[in-house]
Amino acid sequence: MTERTLIKDLAAASDGAISVSGWVDTIRDQKKVQFVVLRDESGATQLVHPKNFAEDGTPLADELADTISALTVGTFLTATGELKHDERVKLGGVEIKLDGLAVVSEAAVSPIAEDSSGDKRMDWRFLDLRVPKNSLVFKVQTTFLHALRTYWVERDFIEIHTPKLMASASESKAELFEVDYFERKAYLAQSPQFFKQMAQPAGFGKIFEVGPAFRADPSFTSRHATEFTSVDTEFSWIDSHEDVMKVHEELLVAGFQAIKDKHGDEIKALYDVDVVVPTVPFPRVPLAEAKRIVAERGYEVPRADDDMDPEGERQIAAWALETYGHEFVFLTDYASSIRPFYHMRHEGDAALTNSYDLIFNGVEISTGAQREHRIDVLIEQAKEKGLEPEELDFYLDFFRYGVPPHGGFGMGLSRVLMLLLKMPNIREATYLFRGPTRLLP
Amino acid sequence: MTERTLIKDLAAASDGAISVSGWVDTIRDQKKVQFVVLRDESGATQLVHPKNFAEDGTPLADELADTISALTVGTFLTATGELKHDERVKLGGVEIKLDGLAVVSEAAVSPIAEDSSGDKRMDWRFLDLRVPKNSLVFKVQTTFLHALRTYWVERDFIEIHTPKLMASASESKAELFEVDYFERKAYLAQSPQFFKQMAQPAGFGKIFEVGPAFRADPSFTSRHATEFTSVDTEFSWIDSHEDVMKVHEELLVAGFQAIKDKHGDEIKALYDVDVVVPTVPFPRVPLAEAKRIVAERGYEVPRADDDMDPEGERQIAAWALETYGHEFVFLTDYASSIRPFYHMRHEGDAALTNSYDLIFNGVEISTGAQREHRIDVLIEQAKEKGLEPEELDFYLDFFRYGVPPHGGFGMGLSRVLMLLLKMPNIREATYLFRGPTRLLP
Structure with missing residues (x-):
């Protein structure tokens, strides 16, 4: 050297x-x-x-x-x-x-300057990343992930790498990338959902994975990408989604503490952001209650279904900050109508699920849930969602040979970083952004 | 819980x-x-x-x-x-x-037994993984990767996640998976090569990544997969591939020491394998000399080009074990004719490259090299390999605005684990194997 x-x-x-x-x-x-x-x-x-x-x-x-x-x-x-x-x-x-x-x-004259457009800066991402403010996010990312992995490894979670090439959709058929796979078609994994669940009947107990996920989402928002890094964990012998939330908030505390210790001063200097290590427990609000709270603040969520919308999420985050001084809030007990078939439903009230979204600084960063592990219930819920049990057979098999109760969450890495550093969009928090019209460099 | x-x-x-x-x-x-x-x-x-x-x-x-x-x-x-x-x-x-x-x-009767075929066991991978011997490899994987990442993080390497969706090939056009990407075509990354190099002109200094790579390789060998986990690192200000080998062997020492400490007894009990923490430096043999050594042992590599073949690799590994008592051997200075255009060539002898393969227990697990960072030389080498500089333009740009000398390696994770545990094939060391005829579960 x-x-x-x-x-x-x-x-x-x-x-x-x-x-x-x-x-x-x-x-x-x-x-x-x-x-x-x-x-x-x-x-x-x-x-x-x-x-x-x-x-x-x-x-x-x-x-x-x-x-x-x-x-x-x-x-x-x-x-x-x-x-x-x-x-x-x-x-x-x-x-x-x-x-x-x-x-x-020797360097040729840089084609970008401080005032170049976001698109042009992305064209020349490697030059844009020479700016200390722009590269800091990846140092923060390194520290964050290492803290999460250390938490997992110290507690005997097993690291897995689930395949990104699949024979069928893992989430919705609408946003699926198709791959020419020898004589047939394959699809890019939209999440590691099915395969991280597979580790539970396999007897792994507790697992984690940090890897890419792909969504053929044609939308151009500040928080969507066609390829993103998903932070996933899944574990057995839970009683409800409450157990998932507990692990989730402990992980975030570990991650944010490490960030504050190592980069707090530099983040303050370059982003004027004070890193706040969240206290546990994070506030938890059932979604129905959250909608009432938001309505009381004068905002009626303009949706026909039972879901929140981005403005509603901002409002409930503002409420949590005012009420609890907390940047995070768990919205819990989403309606079954807007959750995937594999979320477990409340015992005695099938209209609600054992699930949550985690909101950080006003934006959803994660969905977690207890999974339905009873094969007969699972098949019913799949049918109710209009899915063909035959197509899901390889997944349903995971539940036919014994499976422990389990749950977990998936969290978008760049969203966490974007919201922590209060960046204007997810592109700045991604090494090389991929969107509907962006495949280069 | x-x-x-x-x-x-x-x-x-x-x-x-x-x-x-x-x-x-x-x-x-x-x-x-x-x-x-x-x-x-x-x-x-x-x-x-x-x-x-x-x-x-x-x-x-x-x-x-x-x-x-x-x-x-x-x-x-x-x-x-x-x-x-x-x-x-x-x-x-x-x-x-x-x-x-x-x-x-409650469990239905398992469709597999101890004597089921490898293919059938793969069909029911989640049941196969209930066997402690079969799941141990993932505990070992967890420990190995955490030791590597700890080495990196302690030395200020930055973790990056390079995109797996690309506008063009990263290695050869022959083994490329094509993806329908909105109105155009995208390709799955065969390695993070171009994008991990991008971090060098970006001024990141030292980076690492553990993530999937994809090869549309139609071959059915015991050591190939169409999707595999690639362990990558790349860093600046090296003098030659010797600097890369030094980091490489230090990483493996850290990884194997952690494995031996945590799983040595269980590996001995279930696999009858003694985990040997390698000593540094690993033996280094220029490829030309390795071929002479192998020939002296009575094996003439039956290839028209300058490359080794699998039997030659086994022979040189046997020689290194006999001569140095070492399970690893670096084969160095590969001929330019069989290396990609981006490998730097010897100063004064363009027929040889500043590159190496790492052989572990007789099989290649990794390729490393110093990269050519001089844009004029790089373009010449690309042309010589029959590539169109126009198609590579986004990559060549990385070298036009200043770039430090750099190098790194990519290493197949499952290969390391397979060879460590002396498993018969890579499928056993992969959570869910993907091959030309295998997309399920």
């Missing part, structure tokens, strides 16, 4: 010979002295080169000065020089007086 | 009232006493019920005995009773004298 010091470690390094590598952020080529701000994945620092002059003020031959004058923004290089701590230097309190500068890869 | 004790915790629990939940493994319904072996995700234990008799030996009414007699193998239930430590009990030195038994989900 190149013997380089990361820029974040310069402040703690001793004065003297040093080498840093990164890309040119800005150049100030002045008459007597040149400054280059160099950036790497960890920060930015100032390189300085006083030009050579004769005693009478005539410029002398200065190869290094010529190299610096010819630099372009974005060029990757390795700089060697003398590190000097100097508290007058605003950028980290250090600067490097250059001895040498090796250009590794 | 159901208040249950995990079976693995029974030995350490005090005698007295206890509740366990799991599925029926075996039933011995004897004249005077009934035994049920109950299994959960953590182990198996014996439930015992002495039947009720009058003093004269006449059987008395015994509802519990009737319930037990009616049990079927695979049925999920919750058992309550008195835990008793008794070293005469072979199964864990404890048994539970039953007070009650609540059947949760």
Whole structure:
């Protein structure tokens, strides 16, 4: 490896010979002295080169000065020089007086600027991600997922990787991507739903998966993508969806605590957001009650079915924040009419399900539920939804040879990050966004 | 949650009232006493019920005995009773004298048995996975990946999720799955190659990803699948592929150490395999030399090109084991003719690349390389391979605006697990295998 010091470690390094590598952020080529701000994945620092002059003020031959004058923004290089701590230097309190500068890869002029349109920035995503604010979300993502996985692993959850190629739909037939699969058709998994449930009759007890899911959703909203990273868990021997919510909120506490500890200051500096580690229990409101609360606030959800709508979710989130000071709220007990056939229904009231949505800062980030594990009830519910039990046979088999009661949730990773950082849309929280008209880069 | 004790915790629990939940493994319904072996995700234990008799030996009414007699193998239930430590009990030195038994989900007779064909076992994968030997691989997988991710996270690697929907091929056009994508065609990513490289000009420094990759490979071998989990990493500022190999072997040491610590005994018991934590450095052999060594052992690789073949890989692995006592061997410096256009070539000898394959127990598990980051050289190499630079334009752009030298590797997760546990084929190491004729369950 190149013997380089990361820029974040310069402040703690001793004065003297040093080498840093990164890309040119800005150049100030002045008459007597040149400054280059160099950036790497960890920060930015100032390189300085006083030009050579004769005693009478005539410029002398200065190869290094010529190299610096010819630099372009974005060029990757390795700089060697003398590190000097100097508290007058605003950028980290250090600067490097250059001895040498090796250009590794010269940059053409960037086609984007700060004020480029969102679409153009996406065309040049790899350049857009050089902006510290834009890459921070992926450092946060790394910390968040590692905290979740550590929670799971410490509690003996098993990590699985369910297939994304399926013989049939896992959710709705409407938003299904079709694949040419040798002599037949396959479909891209809309969620790992069926296969994470499969781990329960398989006797795995508790599982988790973080992986892609695909929805051929033609809509262009700020929170939809055709491909997204789904955070899933599923576990056995629950009594109700309450047990799922408990694990869900513990996971989020672990994840947000890790984010706050590691990135709280940087998030505050770059996003002006205070990361709040939520307290448990999160507020829980049955959906019917939530609709009454929202109506009392003057908003009638304009839907014929029993569901919430995005404005309703914003309203109930505002209410939860006012009432409990909480950024999260579980909406529970959704009507069976608007839930998939595999959600378990209330004992004694088949109109309601043992399910919930989790709302974070006004937007739904997750759906969880206890699953129906009784094969006869499950078949009835499938039929009631107009599904053909024959097509679901491979799934229904999971329930014919013994299966424990179980439940779980799926959560959209980029939605959590978007709402945490209060980003305007999900594209900013996705490494490479995929939408109906977006397949590149 | 159901208040249950995990079976693995029974030995350490005090005698007295206890509740366990799991599925029926075996039933011995004897004249005077009934035994049920109950299994959960953590182990198996014996439930015992002495039947009720009058003093004269006449059987008395015994509802519990009737319930037990009616049990079927695979049925999920919750058992309550008195835990008793008794070293005469072979199964864990404890048994539970039953007070009650609540059947949760009755099982139909399993369609598979120990001697069922591999194909039939795959049809009923969820039942096959109830066998502890078959599920152990996923516990090992969990531990392995967590150790790798911990290595990465502790060293500030960033986790990314690259899109699996692409506008063009990432590797070869031959093994590409085509997707109907709204009004056009998309393709499933054969690897995250292009997009993990994108993180380098984006200034991410070091990244990792664990996710699915897709190959429309029609072959039916013991080590191929149409969908597999790829373990990928890529990082900047390397001097050569040697830097990639160093990270690679450190990761494997961390992963294997964690596996040995957590599962060594169980792997020995169920697979009769001693987990060997490899020593560093792993042996490194340039491919040309490897072919000479193999030839000296009496095997001439029957290929017209410069590549190895599976038997050659087995031979060189046997040689490395004999010579160095090492289960791993890096084959380095592959010929440019058999490597993709994006591998960097030797300075001064364009016939060879800065690349390697990693062989583990005789089979290739990974390819790594330094990437060509000089745009002019990269375009030349693409043309030489018969590719159209126009089609690759979005990828070539990554190199036009500055890019650091970088490299990385991709590694097949199930291959590592298969070879570690000396399994006969990759299907056993995959949660749900996908092959040319296998899309179900």
